[in-house]
Amino acid sequence: xxxxxxxxxxxxxxxxxxxxxxxxxxxxxxxxxxxxxxxxxxxxxxxxxxxxxxxxxxxxxxxxxxxxxxxxxxxxxxxxxxxxxxxxxxxxxxxxxxxxxxxxxxxxxxxxxxxxxxxxxxxxxxxxxxxxxxxxxxxxxxxxxxxxxxxxxxxxxxxxxxxxxxxxxxxxxxxxxxxxxxxxxxxxxxxxxxxxxxxxxxxxxxxxxxxxxxxxxxxxxxxxxxxxxxxxxxxxxxxxxxxxxxxxxxxxxxxxxxxxxxxxxxxxxxxxxxxxxxxxxxxxxxxxxxxxxxxxxxxxxxxxxxxxxxxxxxxxxxxxx
Amino acid sequence: xxxxxxxxxxxxxxxxxxxxxxxxxxxxxxxxxxxxxxxxxxxxxxxxxxxxxxxxxxxxxxxxxxxxxxxxxxxxxxxxxxxxxxxxxxxxxxxxxxxxxxxxxxxxxxxxxxxxxxxxxxxxxxxxxxxxxxxxxxxxxxxxxxxxxxxxxxxxxxxxxxxxxxxxxxxxxxxxxxxxxxxxxxxxxxxxxxxxxxxxxxxxxxxxxxxxxxxxxxxxxxxxxxxxxxxxxxxxxxxxxxxxxxxxxxxxxxxxxxxxxxxxxxxxxxxxxxxxxxxxxxxxxxxxxxxxxxxxxxxxxxxxxxxxxxxxxxxxxxxxxxxxxxxxxxxxxxxxxxxxxxxxxxxxxxxxxxxxxxxxxxxxxxxxxxxxxxxxxxxxxxxxxxxxxxxxxxxxxxxxxxxxxxxxxxxxxxxxxxxxxxxxxxxxxxxxxxxxxxxxxxxxxxxxxxxxxxxxxxxxxxxxxxxxxxxxxxxxxxxxxxxxxxxxxxxxxxxxxxxxxxxxxxxxxxxxxxxxxxxxxxxxxxxxxxxx
Numbered sequence: 015x016x017x018x019x020x021x022x023x024x025x026x027x028x029x030x031x032x033x034x035x036x037x038x039x040x041x042x043x044x045x046x047x048x049x050x051x052x053x054x055x056x057x058x059x060x061x062x063x064x065x066x067x068x069x070x071x072x073x074x075x076x077x078x079x080x081x082x083x084x085x086x087x088x089x090x091x092x093x094x095x096x097x098x099x100x101x102x103x104x105x106x107x108x109x110x111x112x113x114x115x116x117x118x119x120x121x122x123x124x125x126x127x128x129x130x131x132x133x134x135x136x137x138x139x140x141x142x143x144x145x146x147x148x149x150x151x152x153x154x155x156x157x158x159x160x161x162x163x164x165x166x167x168x169x170x171x172x173x174x175x176x177x178x179x180x181x182x183x184x185x186x187x188x189x190x191x192x193x194x195x196x197x198x199x200x201x202x203x204x205x206x207x208x209x210x211x212x213x214x215x216x217x218x219x220x221x222x223x224x225x226x227x228x229x230x231x232x233x234x235x236x237x238x239x240x241x242x243x244x245x246x247x248x249x250x251x252x253x254x255x256x257x258x259x260x261x262x263x264x265x266x267x268x269x270x271x272x273x274x275x276x277x278x279x280x281x282x283x284x285x286x287x288x289x290x291x292x293x294x295x296x297x298x299x300x301x302x303x304x305x306x307x308x309x310x311x312x313x314x315x316x317x318x319x320x321x322x323x324x325x326x327x328x329x330x331x332x333x334x335x
Numbered sequence: 336x337x338x339x340x341x342x343x344x345x346x347x348x349x350x351x352x353x354x355x356x357x358x359x360x361x362x363x364x365x366x367x368x369x370x371x372x373x374x375x376x377x378x379x380x381x382x383x384x385x386x387x388x389x390x391x392x393x394x395x396x397x398x399x400x401x402x403x404x405x406x407x408x409x410x411x412x413x414x415x416x417x418x419x420x421x422x423x424x425x426x427x428x429x430x431x432x433x434x435x436x437x438x439x440x441x442x443x444x445x446x447x448x449x450x451x452x453x454x455x456x457x458x459x460x461x462x463x464x465x466x467x468x469x470x471x472x473x474x475x476x477x478x479x480x481x482x483x484x485x486x487x488x489x490x491x492x493x494x495x496x497x498x499x500x501x502x503x504x505x506x507x508x509x510x511x512x513x514x515x516x517x518x519x520x521x522x523x524x525x526x527x528x529x530x531x532x533x534x535x536x537x538x539x540x541x542x543x544x545x546x547x548x549x550x551x552x553x554x555x556x557x558x559x560x561x562x563x564x565x566x567x568x569x570x571x572x573x574x575x576x577x578x579x580x581x582x583x584x585x586x587x588x589x590x591x592x593x594x595x596x597x598x599x600x601x602x603x604x605x606x607x608x609x610x611x612x613x614x615x616x617x618x619x620x621x622x623x624x625x626x627x628x629x630x631x632x633x634x635x636x637x638x639x640x641x642x643x644x645x646x647x648x649x650x651x652x653x654x655x656x657x658x659x660x661x662x663x664x665x666x667x668x669x670x671x672x673x674x675x676x677x678x679x680x681x682x683x684x685x686x687x688x689x690x691x692x693x694x695x696x697x698x699x700x701x702x703x704x705x706x707x708x709x710x711x712x713x714x715x716x717x718x719x720x721x722x723x724x725x726x727x728x729x730x731x732x733x734x735x736x737x738x739x740x741x742x743x744x745x746x747x748x749x750x751x752x753x754x755x756x757x758x759x760x761x762x763x764x765x766x767x768x769x770x771x772x773x774x775x776x777x778x779x780x781x782x783x784x785x786x787x788x789x790x791x792x793x794x795x796x797x798x799x800x801x802x803x804x805x806x807x808x809x810x811x812x813x814x815x816x817x818x819x820x821x822x823x824x825x826x827x828x829x830x831x832x833x834x835x836x837x838x839x840x841x842x843x844x845x846x847x848x849x850x851x852x853x854x855x856x857x858x859x860x861x862x863x864x865x866x867x
Contacts, residue, residue: 046748050755050829054476054513056768058755065473097392099530107551164583172587185555185575186382186593214830238568284580285553293389298748331718 015326022322026315033311034087034304038080041303047072048096051297078084092305097297102305105290112182113279113286116202117271120209125264127210128217133253134281136225145192147218151199155215163281170204177203180283192268205282209275220263224256231255258328265321371651380560380572381866383595383845387576388583390552394539395529397469400476400513407556407576409859411452412516412541415443415462415495415855416507420850421768424511425687427857428457428542435818437464438807443489445493449565451519452546458563459495463487464496464520468529475529477514480506502805504812505774512771517542544569544862554578570847570865589840591615596848600838602660608840615843617850618662622671622770623835625663627714628763629828630788635712635761640698641738642827644709645762647684647691648732655833658721658730662838666831669820673834675772676813678820683830692736706737713741716764717750725832726764754788763788764834773805773816780819791828842866 032273049066053059067073086093092102131151135144154162171179178184182201189197203222228234229252237247287306294302371629391404396412409417417427430444444653449457470481483503490494499506509515519542522534534540539547545558548633558574577594579585582601588594590611600608600616608614627649629636636642651665667682684690692708700708714730716722722742730740753759767786769775777800778784782792796819803815823829841848847863849856856863 044749045745046754047752047769050748052399054402056400056513057476057478058788060785061473061479062476069474080754098390099393105552112553167584167587169590175591179591179593180579180584181554181593182575183554184593185557185577199562209393281584283577283584284579285551285578289553289580296746296748310681 018318018326019323021318026319029315030178030308030311034084034308035080035147037304037307038083041298041300042076044298046298048298048300051097051299067288069183079300083301087304087308095294095299095302096301097302102302106287106300106306106309109285109287109290112269112284113275113288116205116209116278116284116286117275118268119202120206120213120275121264121267121271123210124207124213124259125217128214129221129257129260131214132221133225133256134217134220137230137248139226148222151215151218154211156214156278159208159212159275160277160281161277162212163205166204166208167281169260182285201282203285205278209278209283216267217260220259221256224259225252228252228255252287254328257327261324261328262321265317268317269311345497348549360531370633372771374376375504380570380713382573383571383574383842383861383864383866384575384577385596386579386594386598387556388580388598389578390610390658391550391556393530394537394547394550395518395532395535395537396516397465397475397477397514397518398530398535403511406859407547407558408516409543409857410545410558410574410861411539411543411547412518413457413543414511414516415445415448416511417769417805417860418508418511419608419853419856420619420858421853422858423854424508424771425854425857427511428462428517432507432570434504436807438504438805439499441497441499441506442490444496444590445495445496446565447493450520450563451542452540452561453519453522454563455518455519455521456492457517458492459489461491461517461520462495463489464524465518466515468523469514471472472529475514477509502807503774504804504807505609505772508770508772508774508832514789517672531601535578544860545574548573564862566862569862573863592842595842595845597840598837600840602662605838606663608838613843615845616838618836619839619850620664620673620834620836621676621768622833623766624666624671625720625722625764625766625833627729627830627832628765628789629867630758630789631828632759633761635709638698639827640694640700641709641712641829643684644691644694644731644736644738645733646830647687647694648736648738648853649729649830649832650686650732651832654725654728655793658724663833663836667831669823669829669831670773670776671769671831671834674773676816678817681817681821681824683827686732688732688736696739702737707739708737710739712739713743714762714764715743715750715753715760717745718748719747720766720835722764722766727825729764731759753761755786757857758788773812774800776800776816776819777804780823789828793822793826793827 023130049063049072052066055061071079083093094100094295095102095105098105103149131147135147140146170177178201183189183194183197216287234251237251276285276292277285279288280292291306294306341807385406387406391407392399392401392432395403395578396404396408398696406725413428415427415429416432417422419425428445428449430446432441432443433623434441443462445457445462447457451457456645466481466484466487469475469477470484472478483499483501483506484836485498485500488498490496497506508768519540522540523529525532525533529535544564546561548559549557555578556576558576560569560572562568579588579594582599585594585597586600586604589597590613605616609616629642631637650668655663668677668679672679675835695708702708703710714726716726725741726742730742754763769779778786781787781789781800782797799815799819803812806812806815840851844867846865846867849859849861852860
């Protein structure tokens with residue numbers, strides 16, 4: 015087991031390094047540069063451009079720039095954003111909270127609701143509820159998140175007036191203390207609902223299919239033959255086996271949470287990492303992008319390692335490999 | 336199974352609780368949304384919430400031309416002069432200004448009551464320090480424009496004299512726009528680079544109507560009224576600049592009372608909003624025409640006949656109607672026809688498909704087997720302001736008379752690289768500000784000017800640009816600019832298609848917003864705005 019864990023950690027580190035390098039190559043290959051944003055759309059002054067390129071070291075050869083990023087990153091310094099002239103670490107620091115709050119709550123809700131409905135549908139396969147759930151699941155799966163978000167906003171914020179439209183707090187009121195917590199909770203309902211609804215189908219499908227699959231295994235038939243109650247068979251044998259793929263899916267969702275909810279953040283003006291990343295891409299803010307993707311790569315690696323370890327604990331076949 | 340159900344049920348309850356809380360506090364929000372809100376209890380000023388698309392790069396308005404900070408900058412800082420909603424130059428820190436007869440010195444008389452937000456007086460020394468620093472630092476956006484300033488003389492505490500090495504009547508307008516806010520010398524002159532100064536990174540100190548109070552990254556910036564503002568305390572108590580990246584969200588927020596002013600109304604929402612009594616819509620028109628630019632160094636369009644034929648394929652009325660519901664006025668002049676300098680007599684040719692084809696035939700072009708006179712042309716543009724649709728409509732007409740015309744739509748930065756740096760294009764379509772002074776024509780037309788992406792070069796035009804810039808008599812200047820435009824509509828380095836105009840949406844209970852104050856206050860200045 016220890017050997018297995020060490021091997022996973024090593025491959026995680028390697029993944030982060032490869033991602034870091036690939037990311038550098040890709041963003042450098044993209045046309046355009048951050049200087050255009052610094053200069054503004056209405057000027058194209060070559061003297062200004064040259065001065066800014068020199069200030070930010072963009073006139074250095076690419077490999078020098080790469081090793082600068084790499085040595086800084088190895089020392090734990092994510093560098094300074096060219097556009098905002100502030101440390102990338104502090105920019106990420108002020109943005110990861112809202113994203114994790116929104117993403118985590120939505121992922122847990124989607125996991126519970128989707129899995130529950132999936133199991134229910136599998137147990138009543140071919141029934142009316144199964145048909146209904148499957149249909150709703152397909153419909154939700156087909157909806158673009160930003161569109162769904164906008165529709166929910168129009169219904170619940172504009173028509174009914176129950177919930178706020180944008181942001182994380184009511185800026186006019188400027189609540190503090192417990193009122194602030196409630197204010198954030200209120201602002202979170204619509205983006206969270208959107209994200210939960212679009213994430214449910216994944217959990218629903220995977221829960222339903224793996225329950226069905228396990229139910230048809232020979233050992234279940236054998237258990238039935240022994241006369242064990244259906245309830246006991248399900249709780250003790252089907253559920254435990256069928257839940258494994260869901261754990262993987264949850265792990266993957268967690269890993270992509272940091273940048274994966276961009277569109278919802280934009281629609282609801284939620285001050286999270288997705289918007290930060292999107293802006294950095296549009297402005298070609300190289301240090302910010304390198305920093306964000308390094309953090310994401312490390313998060314993905316860590317989550318994957320944890321998922322693999324949890325998996326190995328659940329399923330001995332994996333760690334004996 | 337029951338256990339799972341219980342967990343699920345409790346989560347649903349939690350969700351409902353959150354919604355429930357919302358309806359309690361919701362009523363207070365709506366009161367706030369009625370605009371006077373909490374403010375009415377104190378000074379009667381209230382809080383106006385204004386939209387920005389993104390975070391400011393920093394709090395120094397003179398380093399970059401940062402659209403996301405520009406609104407805040409115009410309320411925190413002052414310039415010598417500023418532009419009103421009609422792009423005319425009006426007083427800011429300078430009550431008055433005059434050129435010497437030879438145009439070589441420009442004198443500004445500063446308002447004597449002006450103070451910085453920390454109480455220090457604003458003096459001519461601040462003016463000298465600010466503009467000489469900008470001139471000497473290539474990384475400041477306006478640096479090149481100030482190369483014509485030899486020295487700034489402090490005649491007395493409130494008189495600054497700019498000694499120029501070349502007469503330029505457009506300097507006042509240049510000093511009313513981007514990157515030209517007067518900064519406090521006592522804060523900035525500490526040996527640090529401007530970009531590192533604390534005023535740039537955390538707490539700006541200006542001399543404008545509002546003081547900086549708070550900034551929450553990704554969310555908003557809060558400004559408080561400056562009671563000591565030299566042109567009188569603002570009527571509003573607070574300005575909150577709220578970051579809302581999406582136009583549709585901004586419109587919903589506006590109708591729900593969470594926003595009081597939005598930057599841009601999507602064309603498809605104008606009808607719905609104009610029926611809403613709580614929302615006010617005003618057309619905001621800027622001298623930023625959409626234009627089709629030819630790369631004259633590319634042999635496909637270096638022949639004038641091809642450019643003439645394309646010019647006659649442009650159906651401006653149809654484009655304005657289909658792409659913008661007719662909001663953006665068509666433009667036939669080489670300089671925006673709202674300007675005093677526009678030549679509205681010598682204009683681009685009107686739509687005439689038959690004549691367009693005839694021009695090609697007369698120039699000796701013949702149809703190939705596929706029915707094309709000219710092949711391989713393409714319009715390169717970026718996805719903004721309906722540009723791709725404009726390009727499609729032009730291309731369709733070109734195709735109909737036998738000019739093969741493709742369309743390539745890139746993301747803005749990629750487009751900028753191809754057009755502005757690599758000059759790797761045949762025809763490009765873009766918008767762009769050509770003010771505040773008609774002298775800005777030189778950026779597009781002067782031989783080797785940095786925004787002259789068509790590579791146009793005409794010695795007579797260069798000569799006229801110099802004459803016009805140095806001329807103090809506006810009637811003579813106008814004649815020079817008219818002649819330039821006459822040449823442009825013949826040579827066709829670029830073709831204007833329509834003006835830039837958008838509907839600005841704001842809360843109907845707000846009065847005297849920036850666009851109401853032509854000749855009186857700045858075009859993004861909220862000093863005089865108040866809630867009913």
